[in-house]
Amino acid sequence: MEDSMTAQPVVARGLEGVVSHETRLSDVDGERGKLVIGGYDVVDLARHASFEQVAYLLWHGDLPNPRAADELTLAMGQARHLPAPVLDLLRGPARQAAGMHALRMATAALSVGHADVDATDDESRLRTALRLTAQLPAVIASHWRIRKGQALIEPPDHLGVAAGYLFMLEGREPDPERVAALNAYMVAVIDHGMNASTFTARVIASTGSDMVSAVTGAIGALKGPLHGGVPGPVLDMLHEIGSPDRAEPWVRAALARGERIMGFGHRVYKVRDPRAEVLGEAAERLARWSGDRSLLDLTRAVEENTVKVLGEVKPGRDLYANVELYAALVLHAVGIPSELFTATFAVARCAGWTAHVLEQMADNRLIRPLSVYMGPRDRQLNAVF
Numbered sequence: 001m002e003d004s005m006t007a008q009p010v011v012a013r014g015l016e017g018v019v020s021h022e023t024r025l026s027d028v029d030g031e032r033g034k035l036v037i038g039g040y041d042v043v044d045l046a047r048h049a050s051f052e053q054v055a056y057l058l059w060h061g062d063l064p065n066p067r068a069a070d071e072l073t074l075a076m077g078q079a080r081h082l083p084a085p086v087l088d089l090l091r092g093p094a095r096q097a098a099g100m101h102a103l104r105m106a107t108a109a110l111s112v113g114h115a116d117v118d119a120t121d122d123e124s125r126l127r128t129a130l131r132l133t134a135q136l137p138a139v140i141a142s143h144w145r146i147r148k149g150q151a152l153i154e155p156p157d158h159l160g161v162a163a164g165y166l167f168m169l170e171g172r173e174p175d176p177e178r179v180a181a182l183n184a185y186m187v188a189v190i191d192h193g194m195n196a197s198t199f200t201a202r203v204i205a206s207t208g209s210d211m212v213s214a215v216t217g218a219i220g221a222l223k224g225p226l227h228g229g230v231p232g233p234v235l236d237m238l239h240e241i242g243s244p245d246r247a248e249p250w251v252r253a254a255l256a257r258g259e260r261i262m263g264f265g266h267r268v269y270k271v272r273d274p275r276a277e278v279l280g281e282a283a284e285r286l287a288r289w290s291g292d293r294s295l296l297d298l299t300r301a302v303e304e305n306t307v308k309v310l311g312e313v314k315p316g317r318d319l320y321a322n323v324e325l326y327a328a329l330v331l332h333a334v335g336i337p338s339e340l341f342t343a344t345f346a347v348a349r350c351a352g353w354t355a356h357v358l359e360q361m362a363d364n365r366l367i368r369p370l371s372v373y374m375g376p377r378d379r380q381l382n383a384v385f
């Protein structure tokens with residue numbers, strides 16, 4: 001029998017295949033390409049539910065009745081107004097920062113003046129979840145307008161999160177078609193199992209820290225191109241490819257240079273990401289409304305050719321479109337500036353992060369894995385001093 005003291009522990013690189021939590025929030029079935037949010041298929045939710053309804057589902061465990069949904073929408077509208085010190089930060093030091101850097105800086109400041117940020121009762125924690133999710137779009141839009149030298153806009157409180165965000169960015173009430181597409185996007189990406197940013201939020205919460213810290217850390221994790229930082233580069237790629245007939249040679253050349261194709265591949269999904277379906281539908285509706293389907297047709301051609309070429313060049317790796325391919329398309333068609341794509345992802349995912357933090361806090365155990373030491377031992381200090 002092997003001696004347990006000398007056996008080398010197995011390291012799960014990237015924690016691949018490790019189950020770290022039980023959760024009631026969402027389930028990613030990577031083999032069948034299914035995503036369940038609070039018991040419902042994400043495709044059904046994104047087609048029929050509002051972002052506020054699905055946020056409520058995550059925070060409370062059930063979809064709200066119509067009155068509770070209206071109350072939540074209004075409460076989030078009332079909570080979106082930013083405290084003066086946060087606006088000072090956006091006008092001051094954060095003005096130099098772009099995109100996710102500014103969002104991370106300002107989110108960290110959302111604890112200023114928030115009396116119950118460290119409160120541990122359920123009601124205060126829920127209030128903080130609601131407030132943070134409502135304020136992130138205001139942070140992004142305010143920062144955007146400040147950098148452009150434009151006056152800040154306060155939308156009516158009754159406007160939902162998607163409509164309010166566009167209103168704050170653009171300074172006028174947005175078209176319902178664009179609001180609907182943004183809403184579908186936000187529902188599609190609201191939560192996604194134990195992804196890197198959610199895990200980050202739960203690690204921070206598990207130390208007994210607060211929700212503002214957890215969301216700030218999650219924003220840092222989301223920023224990377226292996227997680228949420230990709231839709232901007234996806235759009236650049238689509239523009240660079242330019243036309244459907246150039247898709248195949250472009251992809252072959254990129255792979256020959258050893259590059260990864262943005263918007264393809266996933267740690268869990270071994271089939272097409274189910275969110276690509278919902279977002280593709282939203283893009284189709286927007287294209288019918290605007291009369292312009294050139295980018296949509298290009299994206300479809302890029303997907304078809306990339307899957308074909310990846311199947312040849314990287315056989316057996318099961319590389320298909322992930323959420324970011326169509327996220328870029330939808331966000332662009334909605335009129336969100338590409339610098340704000342990942343920050344907009346954060347707005348939606350904040351509902352998921354905070355729900356996970358609530359779940360972690362309700363049944364906490366410090367998250368503290370082990371490492372295997374591979375460095376030297378028995379070094380002598382007197383060789384140095």
Ligand code: COA
Nearest residue numbers: 225226227230259260261262263264265266267317322324
């Ligand atoms: N383009 C080309 N090759 C890819 C690829 C892509 N988008 N994604 C994975 N691969 C290849 C890798 O090069 C590797 O090939 P190898 O076996 O020859 O070394 C193989 O597939 C496995 O990749 P691995 O890095 O182990 O996968 P992962 O589970 O760690 O990575 C992602 C998952 C999402 C990080 C990865 O697919 C990726 O970088 N995608 C592009 C960025 C992106 O779209 N990010 C958004 C994620 S939602």
